[in-house]
Amino acid sequence: MTDFFNYKRRKTSVTHIGNTPLGGENPIRIQSMTNTDTNDTEGSAAQSVRIIEAGGEYVRLTAQGVREAENLQNIKDLIRSKGYQTPLVADIHFNPRAALAAAAIVEKVRINPGNFADRVKTFATFEYTDEEYAQEIDKIREKLIPLLDICKEHKTAIRIGVNHGSLSDRIMSRYGDTPEGMVESCMEFLHICLDEDFTDIVISIKASNTVVMTKTVRLLIDRMEKENLHFPLHLGVTEAGDGEDGRIKSAVGIGSLLADGIGDTIRVSLSEDPELEIPVARKLVDYITSRAHHPQIAGQLNNTFSPFSTDRRKTYTVGNIGGDSLPVVISERTDDDFSFDVHFMPDYIYIGSNLTERTPRAIPLIMDAAVWAGEANTYPLFDVSNYQQIAASTASINFLRLSYTDLNEEVLSLLKGNHSIVILLATSHPNGVGEQRAFIHALMNNGCETPVVISRCYQESDAEDIQIKAGADFGAILLDGFGNGVMLANKGQIAQKELDKYMFGILQAARVRTSKTEYISCPSCGRTLFDLQTTVARIKDATSHLKHLKIGIMGCIVNGPGEMADADYGYVGAAAGKVSLYKKKDVVEKNIPSEEAVDKLVQLIKDNGDWVDPE
Structure with missing residues (x-):
């Protein structure tokens, strides 16, 4: 049980990931993700090495297709030839076949329950009987078990990585866009793993909204503890942004959970070069863990306080x-x-x-x-x-x-x-x-x-x-x-x-007072379909005076439409050199040439009456 007054690490089981085990008595691990094309062997290996030399203990690479997954072998061989044994992680969305190929190569595979087996997110609502819902779970089982078998054979770990922005329509239909739905999405996959006696598991539940993120992680831990499960957790705030805002938002979300002793590995997701994430993550972990063995604080938890509630304390x-x-x-x-x-x-x-x-x-x-x-x-x-x-x-x-x-x-x-x-x-x-x-x-x-x-x-x-x-x-x-x-x-x-x-x-x-434009921008990866850092700078230059808007800037559709539901406007990579614009979760215009897209975004804001001229 969490002690809200005295810092101590949550006790977890150990997950074996190459030569760098996670959880248990191991230190909190630091990681990042490449943003190169995974078919670019030299570029991906070079960026991986920069992450490792900055202090990264795991390196994640996207594998959007079988071709990219298979090229992970060449990237791994090149990294190993340079003397680095850091575990590599394949990031999989939409493509179970890519997961099967990657699992035989890397030390860990990340799968997203929102899109591993379910249809592409459409925001459509479906009515399921209990029998129909059970049949959908069986479909997940059919696609997941072959991956588990390969992971067992090659001693490959799995991260069950739930993202708020990519919950499946099936989960959304039954649970809504809720922390309970995010937890259920995770537990469906976790139960299948346990049924198959597979336990080299890491779990993450991420959101761009820090309130949703922290409450959902606490809810997940409560659910696992009731089932006597203690798997290690990966923490991160998705689409945190860049610069000062990205650092503060990551510290608020990740740091709040670390302060409770929760978290075994973290990634600070910044819209910057990935190696720049590592020192930020290291500072955050070192700051929180330095309070270990502090003088005890004799506090008494109020019986009306709930770590799962978003209610604020009543004051006059x-x-x-x-x-x-x-x-x-x-x-x-x-x-x-x-x-x-x-x-x-x-x-x-x-x-x-x-x-x-x-x-x-x-x-x-x-x-x-x-x-x-x-x-x-x-x-x-x-x-x-x-x-x-x-x-x-x-x-x-x-x-x-x-x-x-x-x-x-x-x-x-x-x-x-x-x-x-x-x-x-x-x-x-x-x-x-x-x-x-x-x-x-x-x-x-x-x-x-x-x-x-x-x-x-x-x-x-x-x-x-x-x-x-x-x-x-x-x-x-x-x-x-x-x-x-x-x-x-x-x-x-x-x-x-x-x-x-x-x-x-x-x-x-912390979502308690808005004073400036909020940019929900992803950190970029091999799926990104435009120059993210340049684009973020251009959009900020055009819109930063709009104090009460949230603007999402997403490199691809994996989390794009889902996170757009939390943003007022969205700018999402649709194809190479093409951008789609969103108003909340609804796509307004598709396949705009990227050189025109920022101006089109400004016009969309104007057309909806949300524009004011800068002073």
């Missing part, structure tokens, strides 16, 4: 904080630096005791209670040393900085009796996520509905490091349904206006 409203209000962003400006990014203006700024003529008055100010004099648009900040003075405060919002160790009966009594208080929840514990969770559960256990702003402070000088750490830490709390705001501070060499941008990015990645 103080000003624009708490209740149904969007989570706020508080920016620390105690150093008298008041430069801002106009696209990411904080809701409050904390200035300590440093109120000067330069201090902006248009943004609400938080200042230390000792120097607060009641000036308009300013609010006092108390702490454990002077919280008794809150009773005499005339402010409409009284901020109170606390940590878990400060919470006692007197403080709880104050919180329950005074509804002008907003907590700034700080932590310096090695497992700050666990300690902040324990604080919020203590509030819930005492019937206290005070709004809580999550506060963290780091000492980083590298932007990527703080994106990863803050994304993982804030993300875990936000995805639990906690947190009425965030406050990110840093003692390193990163401008506070950049930290403000990261806070908005974290809130968006």
Whole structure:
């Protein structure tokens, strides 16, 4: 059972993958996927080597057909001739025959239950009787057993890889687009494997939506534990994007599960060169696992909390904080630096005791209670040393900085009796996520509905490091349904206006506040039908001012139409040099020459009334 307060790895069985076993007492493995044409032996081998030299412990290559699957042998031979023994993984969609060919060559085969045996996704709804549904499972069995037989013969592992964007019409018809449907899609294949006494299995359940991803993985683990199954898990956020957004979104989704001890191998899916994914994944794993053996946190789980629910903690409203209000962003400006990014203006700024003529008055100010004099648009900040003075405060919002160790009966009594208080929840514990969770559960256990702003402070000088750490830490709390705001501070060499941008990015990645265009872009692979990185840059350049749209950019149809259902507009590779455009899950125009497709996408947005001219 998951301990939400104290970090420890989930116990799993061991899956044998070449010379690099997974699960059990083995470390969390790092991996990536090539984006070369798998028929290009030299190019695929060279990129595989770059991934390996960057620290990749598994390398995945797409095998969309038998020809590509068979060429995996040439790629493998070339990699091995260079002295690298890293296990190779074949990625299979739509083509069981390709899986059969690949299973005799590589160390692991990934199959997608959404398209291994079921028809191509059409979003059509079918009515199945129980007998008809059972017959469909038998069809899966007929196609899967030959693969299992080859895998047994060659000691090849299998990953059952469910993607939110490619659930079959059959699953969608019976379960809908739900976490329960994703879990069932996985368990159908897992049960067939177990019936055939095949256990070298890895499981993944991925989504671009971090809320869906984390809740579904927890639901899967619960289902497996009820059946006494403990297979290792592969974690990833699909179509995370590139740059800062891709790193933050991956840290929020993957980091939240790693914080619970869940996950045995991870892939950070960035729309960048695949070897660039490896150091990001390594930083994330190292950061989370460094909290092992931390001082124990004595927390008590609230009996109304469900790790499978998307409900948010109930709080009262103080000003624009708490209740149904969007989570706020508080920016620390105690150093008298008041430069801002106009696209990411904080809701409050904390200035300590440093109120000067330069201090902006248009943004609400938080200042230390000792120097607060009641000036308009300013609010006092108390702490454990002077919280008794809150009773005499005339402010409409009284901020109170606390940590878990400060919470006692007197403080709880104050919180329950005074509804002008907003907590700034700080932590310096090695497992700050666990300690902040324990604080919020203590509030819930005492019937206290005070709004809580999550506060963290780091000492980083590298932007990527703080994106990863803050994304993982804030993300875990936000995805639990906690947190009425965030406050990110840093003692390193990163401008506070950049930290403000990261806070908005974290809130968006956790699906609690939208502040900019969201790009759901795949990381590219050998199936990609256009230059993904260039295309993403062109689309961002044309549309990034459209703050409340989600735009999907997919290299092919494997996840394209499915992820389009979660996006407002979609740009999907249809054939070499051809693109199809979607409005949500509906294709609007097919086979557009790629050089015209970005302009056509802009026109589609305009035609649907979602366009505004950039300022």
